[in-house]
Amino acid sequence: MADSFYEHLFGVRDKVALVTGGTRGIGFMIAEGLVRCGAKVYISSRKEDACQAAETRLREHGNCAAIPCDISTLGGCQALAAEIASKEPELHILVNNAGLTWNADIDTFSEKAWDRVVDLNAKAPFFLMQALLPQLRAAASPDDRASVINISSVNAIRPSGLQNYSYVAAKAGLQGMSAQLARDLNGDNINVNVIAPGPFKSKMTAPLYATKEIEAQVMESFTMGRWGTMEDAAGLTIFLSSKAGSFLTGVVIPCDGGATTIG
Numbered sequence: 638m639a640d641s642f643y644e645h646l647f648g649v650r651d652k653v654a655l656v657t658g659g660t661r662g663i664g665f666m667i668a669e670g671l672v673r674c675g676a677k678v679y680i681s682s683r684k685e686d687a688c689q690a691a692e693t694r695l696r697e698h699g700n701c702a703a704i705p706c707d708i709s710t711l712g713g714c715q716a717l718a719a720e721i722a723s724k725e726p727e728l729h730i731l732v733n734n735a736g737l738t739w740n741a742d743i744d745t746f747s748e749k750a751w752d753r754v755v756d757l758n759a760k761a762p763f764f765l766m767q768a769l770l771p772q773l774r775a776a777a778s779p780d781d782r783a784s785v786i787n788i789s790s791v792n793a794i795r796p797s798g799l800q801n802y803s804y805v806a807a808k809a810g811l812q813g814m815s816a817q818l819a820r821d822l823n824g825d826n827i828n829v830n831v832i833a834p835g836p837f838k839s840k841m842t843a844p845l846y847a848t849k850e851i852e853a854q855v856m857e858s859f860t861m862g863r864w865g866t867m868e869d870a871a872g873l874t875i876f877l878s879s880k881a882g883s884f885l886t887g888v889v890i891p892c893d894g895g896a897t898t899i900g
């Protein structure tokens with residue numbers, strides 16, 4: 638009885654999910670959690686070999702298929718959506734996770750650095766969601782709302798020591814856009830929320846743990862003194878995608894070990 642209520646509350650079994658950038662880092666963590674909880678998970682990234690390798694690892698836990706695609710353009714978003722639509726009439730969970738950052742001096746920060754970052758972190762989540770609206774609408778009902786989760790960053794909430802201007806603009810824009818989408822898609826029973834991660838080990842943050850000395854120094858600036866884990870990223874995603882999180886839409890939830898609680 639307890640188990641079935643737990644499943645009712647937090648279950649994502651048999652839901653269909655797409656996690657962009659699901660081949661490594663936070664996207665892989667989220668995909669792993671969803672797969673292990675019984676969801677049917679599609680992951681995507683540019684590199685075919687990375688897609689193949691991640692799919693093989695995730696299939697050890699359940700149902701996963703990878704679709705290689707560059708989503709930094711409108712055409713890429715539409716191609717990925719068409720691929721999903723050819724396989725799935727319904728999409729319950731869309732995690733817009735693929736992202737990149739760029740640090741450069743304020744005096745020389747280039748237009749290329751601006752456009753590449755904004756295209757992937759802000760433009761792609763909108764146009765991919767737009768192209769997948771038929772599948773999201775088909776999956777959604779008042780009792781079982783579909784879930785769009787946009788991955789932002791604590792950097793969009795408070796400044797850091799990094800000179801990542803376009804990244805901050807893109808992630809803050811993503812947060813504002815998500816609130817607007819939550820309002821506009823409410824009638825379609827589609828929730829739109831944001832997870833703003835703090836520090837998670839990934840290729841993006843690899844310089845922060847390049848050596849034990851650097852990592853020890855960096856760790857002192859982490860409020861809880863540790864990196865985020867698969868359970869941290871996946872747990873929040875599963876909460877937002879399940880009955881338990883159904884009453885939340887248009888919110889930004891930091892997943893950062895308390896980083897936003899200190900100056």
Ligand SMILES: NC(=O)c1ccc[n+]([C@@H]2O[C@H](COP(=O)([O-])OP(=O)(O)OC[C@H]3O[C@@H](n4cnc5c(N)ncnc54)[C@H](OP(=O)(O)O)[C@@H]3O)[C@@H](O)[C@H]2O)c1
Pocket residue numbers: 657658659660661662663664681682683684687706707708709734735736737738757788789790791792833834835836837838839840841842
């Ligand atoms: N790690 C952190 O501490 C942290 C903190 C705050 C926010 N975030 C956010 O969390 C998300 C994941 O970050 P991460 O640290 O896990 O980064 P990551 O390790 O660099 O992973 C990025 C993922 O996105 C994919 N990707 C990159 N460009 C793409 C494109 N044009 N089209 C499709 N896929 C693309 C990558 O695969 P390919 O190279 O094969 O395309 C990879 O799977 C990002 O949105 C990031 O901004 C991370």
